[in-house]
Amino acid sequence: xxATPFERAISLDAADPLAVYRERFVGSLAxxxxxxxxxxxxxxxxxxxxxxxxxxxxxxxxxWGDRLIRGWDEEWLQLPTTIGDELARATLGAAPGQTLIGxxxxxxxxxxxxxxxxxxxxxTEIIVDSDNFPTDRYLVEGIAAERALTVRWVETSxxxxxxxxxxxxxxxxxxxxxVASHVAYxxxxxxxxxxxxxxxxxxxALIVWDLCHSAGSVxxxxxxxxxxxxxxxxxxxxxxxxGSPAFAYVRRDLLGELRQPIWGWLGHADPFAMGPGYTxxxxxxxxxxxxxxxxxxxAMRDMIALIGEVGVEAVRAKSVALTSFTIELADEVxxxxxxxxxxxxxxxxxxxxVTLDHPDFREIVAELWRGGVVPDFRAPEGLRVGLSPLSTSxxxxxxxxxxxxxxxxxxxx
Amino acid sequence: xxATPFERAISLDAADPLAVYRERFVGSLAxxxxxxxxxxxxxxxxxxxxxxxxxxxxxxxxxWGDRLIRGWDEEWLQLPTTIGDELARATLGAAPGQTLIGxxxxxxxxxxxxxxxxxxxxxTEIIVDSDNFPTDRYLVEGIAAERALTVRWVETSxxxxxxxxxxxxxxxxxxxxxVASHVAYxxxxxxxxxxxxxxxxxxxALIVWDLCHSAGSVxxxxxxxxxxxxxxxxxxxxxxxxGSPAFAYVRRDLLGELRQPIWGWLGHADPFAMGPGYTxxxxxxxxxxxxxxxxxxxAMRDMIALIGEVGVEAVRAKSVALTSFTIELADEVxxxxxxxxxxxxxxxxxxxxVTLDHPDFREIVAELWRGGVVPDFRAPEGLRVGLSPLSTSxxxxxxxxxxxxxxxxxxxx
Numbered sequence: 001x002x003a004t005p006f007e008r009a010i011s012l013d014a015a016d017p018l019a020v021y022r023e024r025f026v027g028s029l030a031x032x033x034x035x036x037x038x039x040x041x042x043x044x045x046x047x048x049x050x051x052x053x054x055x056x057x058x059x060x061x062x063x064w065g066d067r068l069i070r071g072w073d074e075e076w077l078q079l080p081t082t083i084g085d086e087l088a089r090a091t092l093g094a095a096p097g098q099t100l101i102g103x104x105x106x107x108x109x110x111x112x113x114x115x116x117x118x119x120x121x122x123x124t125e126i127i128v129d130s131d132n133f134p135t136d137r138y139l140v141e142g143i144a145a146e147r148a149l150t151v152r153w154v155e156t157s158x159x160x161x162x163x164x165x166x167x168x169x170x171x172x173x174x175x176x177x178x179v180a181s182h183v184a185y186x187x188x189x190x191x192x193x194x195x196x197x198x199x200x201x202x203x204x205a206l207i208v209w210d211l212c213h214s215a216g217s218v219x220x221x222x223x224x225x226x227x228x229x230x231x232x233x234x235x236x237x238x239x240x241x242x243g244s245p246a247f248a249y250v251r252r253d254l255l256g257e258l259r260q261p262i263w264g265w266l267g268h269a270d271p272f273a274m275g276p277g278y279t280x281x282x283x284x285x286x287x288x289x290x291x292x293x294x295x296x297x298x299a300m301r302d303m304i305a306l307i308g309e310v311g312v313e314a315v316r317a318k319s320v321a322l323t324s325f326t327i328e329l330a331d332e333v334x335x336x337x338x339x340x341x342x343x344x345x346x347x348x349x350x351x352x353x354v355t356l357d358h359p360d361f362r363e364i365v366a367e368l369w370r371g372g373v374v375p376d377f378r379a380p381e382g383l384r385v386g387l388s389p390l391s392t393s394x395x396x397x398x399x400x401x402x403x404x405x406x407x408x409x410x411x412x413x
Numbered sequence: 414x415x416a417t418p419f420e421r422a423i424s425l426d427a428a429d430p431l432a433v434y435r436e437r438f439v440g441s442l443a444x445x446x447x448x449x450x451x452x453x454x455x456x457x458x459x460x461x462x463x464x465x466x467x468x469x470x471x472x473x474x475x476x477w478g479d480r481l482i483r484g485w486d487e488e489w490l491q492l493p494t495t496i497g498d499e500l501a502r503a504t505l506g507a508a509p510g511q512t513l514i515g516x517x518x519x520x521x522x523x524x525x526x527x528x529x530x531x532x533x534x535x536x537t538e539i540i541v542d543s544d545n546f547p548t549d550r551y552l553v554e555g556i557a558a559e560r561a562l563t564v565r566w567v568e569t570s571x572x573x574x575x576x577x578x579x580x581x582x583x584x585x586x587x588x589x590x591x592v593a594s595h596v597a598y599x600x601x602x603x604x605x606x607x608x609x610x611x612x613x614x615x616x617x618a619l620i621v622w623d624l625c626h627s628a629g630s631v632x633x634x635x636x637x638x639x640x641x642x643x644x645x646x647x648x649x650x651x652x653x654x655x656g657s658p659a660f661a662y663v664r665r666d667l668l669g670e671l672r673q674p675i676w677g678w679l680g681h682a683d684p685f686a687m688g689p690g691y692t693x694x695x696x697x698x699x700x701x702x703x704x705x706x707x708x709x710x711x712a713m714r715d716m717i718a719l720i721g722e723v724g725v726e727a728v729r730a731k732s733v734a735l736t737s738f739t740i741e742l743a744d745e746v747x748x749x750x751x752x753x754x755x756x757x758x759x760x761x762x763x764x765x766x767v768t769l770d771h772p773d774f775r776e777i778v779a780e781l782w783r784g785g786v787v788p789d790f791r792a793p794e795g796l797r798v799g800l801s802p803l804s805t806s807x808x809x810x811x812x813x814x815x816x817x818x819x820x821x822x823x824x825x826x
Contacts (some may be wrong), residue, residue, distance in 0.1 A: 104703025106677030264519030290517025
């Protein structure tokens with residue numbers, strides 16, 4: 001008799017070399033009045049590491065409370081680039097001096113897109129795909145409106161993403177900037193960053209990569225891939241906490257050329273001279289505007305360090321194993337109820353989440369949450385199974401799929 | 414024999430009805446390897462409240478760690494306006510629904526200035542004064558450059574600020590927007606907000622008030638004063654911690670009219686529909702762009718609650734007493750060494766810090782820091798004594814002034 005989903009999950013967990021790291025995250029069974037049996041939304045908000053609560057409390061008392069204003073000179077002013085470099089080394093594949101922590105993803109995308117446009121004067125089009133994340137689309141709309149540019153929409157399927165063929169057909173000598181996601185937020189489609197970057201460059205355009213849904217779970221080699229600009233989120237697979245600041249990468253040789261539009265004191269070459277006239281700082285610091293959000297950027301350090309310790313290749317391997325197991329169970333257990341896999345079946349084309357489609361999933365996700373199984377829902381009918389590799393077990397996947405099956409079964413009965 | 418400065422300070426502390434609140438702040442004598450005897454820079458970075466370390470640690474474990482993604486729907490998505498309204502009630506003098514927490518001061522200023530300019534099409538000038546805070550000046554420069562507008566600089570003295578006469582002389586039918594600070598960051602000059610706002614309105618312009626150096630220490634009645642737009646900082650007198658998010662106020666009747674340029678998903682009327690096309694949210698939420706910086710906005714709640722408990726009139730009364738005592742001691746103890754008071758002598762024209770000028774102050778401030786007396790330095794020769802009313806004692810002022818005198822005495826010897 002073949003092994004049941006739960007038996008296979010238990011075997012996979014037992015053989016998982018990364019299983020030992022799960023205990024470093026704040027669990028919920030002991031502390032919660034409403035236990036989370038299966039947390040399948042670490043792609044939206046990663047669990048905190050256990051070390052994070054103490055890190056924040058110690059910061060308040062020992063750093064902020066004790067060093068007071070002196071903390072800025074002693075450490076905090078450097079944190080956006082210190083942590084940026086830690087992130088670059090642990091998971092982005094970027095040499096130091098090109099990565100900055102700050103603002104939100106939306107604000108950093110605004111800055112880098114505006115800067116990229118200024119570097120391609122005379123060109124009239126911004127390319128973005130119809131299934132890119134909402135903030136990317138809305139931003140591009142707003143920037144195009146203010147600059148009298150045209151948005152060239154690439155129609156992408158919500159079950160796939162921006163392929164090289166689709167991009168090639170949209171590019172022209174009018175393309176100033178392409179805005180694309182490394183991992184599509186609905187399908188989980190993993191774009192071929194080096195290929196698409198080359199296509200954009202061949203057309204004389206710059207490309208801005210949104211790494212929100214990949215950073216920390218997918219191997220990324222920004223320097224090797226010739227990426228121009230990238231922005232990403234730190235509260236998903238980087239476990240920085242709700243609304244933690246974003247990061248931006250600007251390739252070294254573009255740093256002298258690009259200029260972002262929000263001129264603030266901490267992007268100035270000599271902020272504390274407080275003199276007349278804005279002179280941008282050299283290097284990545286020119287992409288700073290206001291005072292760095294220090295408290296907000298502390299939590300991610302724990303996860304960045306852990307990813308560095310484990311190695312991003314091992315993280316990616318577990319991610320592939322988790323998404324593959326999810327698809328295997330969906331085919332076996334949920335397909336009979338009409339559930340379809342809406343994510344790429346080839347693991348090389350897939351990030352760290354799997355979306356399953358069914359017309360009843362909006363209601364079913366709400367039911368699942370009440371029962372302690374927490375994936376999320378994305379319109380029109382997608383149940384997203386997010387698989388944060390270091391904090392998620394194969395057993396959680398099996399619990400989640402079984403709960404979905406039970407919900408579908410109740411409807412069929 | 415008249416009482417010495419220390420004797421007077423001790424009497425003032427003994428009679429201070431707000432002295433009892435000092436023990437609620439993280440002190441430094443017990444925990445520090447380098448004790449701060451006199452912290453006179455709460456205008457740059459307020460001390461943490463003792464409750465804040467526990468608040469942050471509990472958030473990580475009980476809210477983020479336990480509620481996980483469900484926390485957004487249950488509480489966090491509302492926090493920018495919930496805390497905004499708490500702030501509005503405690504100290505801004507604003508009715509609910511007009512105040513938002515998020516981004517940095519610089520980014521929020523960028524948004525409101527851009528929105529204000531769009532509401533005054535055809536007008537060609539932005540007015541800002543030459544001694545306004547650097548970020549305000551740099552931002553205005555950058556915005557004027559991108560919009561082909563003219564910056565009309567008002568020359569203000571670094572010992573005073575933007576008076577009604579100076580503004581009246583600069584305003585014209587070409588003025589689109591005025592950017593002004595409520596309290597000047599160097600002199601501490603307290604602008605007459607209602608009078609300057611009326612002048613701007615009489616010229617058909619909008620006025621953006623920077624409340625960074627006043628919020629939490631000076632009575633403010635934004636609604637009564639007819640203020641259009643205001644932005645301020647939460648890590649000074651609101652004790653939100655290094656780089657905590659800023660706040661923006663947009664007067665209710667402008668909310669339907671003004672549109673900010675950074676279109677992100679959380680400024681959308683229906684963010685989780687994730688549909689095509691940007692439709693701004695109704696109300697103050699349209700000034701949001703990215704995901705709210707939740708962890709960063711927690712600490713300020715402790716101080717906002719405390720100001721609400723004490724009452725901003727009482728806070729302002731202690732602020733005036735502290736700045737008055739500082740000036741009294743400077744005249745008595747430091748003037749013989751050539752120190753000049755560079756702040757307004759009339760308390761009605763003064764915020765909560767006092768700047769003292771002397772050519773040796775750059776070096777002396779560095780010496781003072783090493784000795785545990787922590788004011789700050791502002792070029793060209795200003796020693797800034799910041800007096801955060803709820804956490805600063807009159808004795809700290811006396812200690813600080815005595816330390817300055819000793820440093821000057823050593824030089825004279």
